[in-house]
Amino acid sequence: MTGELAGDLAGDLAGQPLRLATYNVEWFNALFDDRGRLMEDGGPSSRYKLSRAEQLGALGIVFAALDADGIVIIEAPDTNGRRSTTRALENFAQAYGLRARKALIGFPSETEQEIAFLYDPDRLSAHHDPQGAPSTSHGSHEAPRFDTTFRYDLDADSISETIRFSKPPLELAITTASGAKLRLIGVHAKSKNPYGAIGREAQIRLSIENRRKQLAQCLWLRQRVEGHLAAQESLVVLGDFNDGPGIDEFEKLFGHSGVEIVLGTTPDPTLRLTDPHAAMALQSRVGVTPTTARFYLAPQKRFFEALLDFVMVSPDLAARQPEWRIWHPFNDPRILQIPELREALLQASDHFPVTIDLPLGSLPPGV
Template identity: 55%
Template sequence: MRIATYNVEWFANLFDENSKLVADGAWSGRRDVTRAQQAEALGIVFTALNADAIMIIEAPDQSPSQSTVAALEDFAAAFDLRTNRAVMGFANDTQQEIALLYDPEVVSARHDPQGDETGKKGGVDAPRFDGVFRIDLDIDAHEDLVQFSKPPLELAMETRTGVAFRMIGAHLKSKAPHGARGRDAIMRLSIANRRKQLAQAIWLRARVQAHLDQGTPVIVLGDLNDGPGLDEYEGLFGRSSVEIVMGEGNGNPLFDPHAQRALGQRIPALPTTSRFFIKDEGRYLQALLDYIMVSQDLRQKRPVWRIWHPLDDPACWAVEELRDALLIASDHFPVTLDIDL
């Protein structure tokens, strides 16, 4: 089967208050792209992926005026996708949900959050992802309270042949230092935000470890927005969120070949999954942000990973319609995993 992760920039902007797809000439959230152009491009990309399950990062909003599940299923119907069933977990207030679009003829997916519910006081043993995690972030003998701005999506998955596994969709992101004035204040807030992101990674890894300890196959996928050499603060903490979630050094790590390549080279020629326009510089920046990490039992099945980057993948480049669609649809590119389950 084929499993994918795809961060779709401002997917929510393509739907009206009734969660219906709007493909008109108004601007989307994408730079210089209309809603019709983005919707058509996404239809082409999703059709080309032909995945059995797609973890969508920045999925349509879940709010009193919009339904994530209804919007995704309307999108699937508009383009006659076989991934026509959607599931989501805990909603957030960023208009960027995490949801799975899947083919119910191939696999079942059920939101199945683990861990204890917490009040404002939080918990220390990997509480439920909509709760509060207590952890000492700065080694001052005082526990900090950490929450996910985008709670990971925990799914109990089962193929039609009866193979069960866990899937966790994640979008970890260090907030920009909004409101800070002056270099020192910006640095302090940036470091504090990075600490919170690393705490979220520790929390996520603890949940992964619990499943591994039970012998359960695990797939963690999504946008970790962090990685080796990504910014100047990495040296302060020793490890990136990617390394923490993978569990490097603990004897039971997750595996992603692109992350492994980045971690294994001092001056790496990195694969990339995203392409952002830097307005002040008039150029594009590329980065490795999106991953599909698998447990060692799944790795033994010799899965095949692919980044659908139109400028790096010859097969994507060769099909002009797909090449253009990938560039129009989002500032991230899909990552797929082909595995025999």
């Protein structure tokens, strides 16, 4: 069935735009053993009331339907002394017959959640290409390499704080089969949730501190973005920012959301990134906005939706009029017509994929 879905939604690849995706897969690591083999059994997955086989089957349907040339996977399986992200993902791709079948990661995470790229080697080549100089342990104010330390004065007290990524962004140099060159940055920014805090005051303090860290990471990202834009490089920044315009009451304390910072707050359009879903949220702080994630809140006994996942592109790519799509099981009419895909999206993760179709056919090599 996965092959049929891919055929229905993608069709012939010849002359098609380059499709890139970002997808946060909840508890992906728990679906593989230490040798990277799929645990397709009746044992419970970490998804509520789902077996590992059911979650894997749902993920197989979703990835096949996406039929993307390259997918940034957020919360990908772990890499450590025993486990391998790339081995697990390539086994997954083989099991479900995906053409995006080659995997890579950048700097390993301090957590069990990696940022990985799963791609079709017939459509593009990719390699980890980190930018910025490594900082000392003291840190650097000038966009250091993402696995080192950044310094920034967040509260204007003339004392700069040190910031690190627990999940360093994945920086890729990509060349398509036609010779077009892109820069790609995969992001999983700091969560603002006050995990572990007990009591309202402690929760507020931790929420503010986590937002400060998330904003600092976005300021660091923005410095890197500005370097690529100054070099006139085609750039895609995508992933889970754990943030969005107007998403919580703490945003007004800092003036901008982290997403706005990465997009660029300058009026100069040549220095701004584009994401139409972020633009919709910015233009309608109250009212209907797109969403990419769906969480169950037990105390309220209801679901909460948020816009957390983005695909941002540089001005030269935005000028090509790419097509963005949130694969939301209830808000996308094309998905509503395919019940199997709708249910798979609900079972596979608490986030929904976001894709962009980039028409790069006439992009000159080296741009």
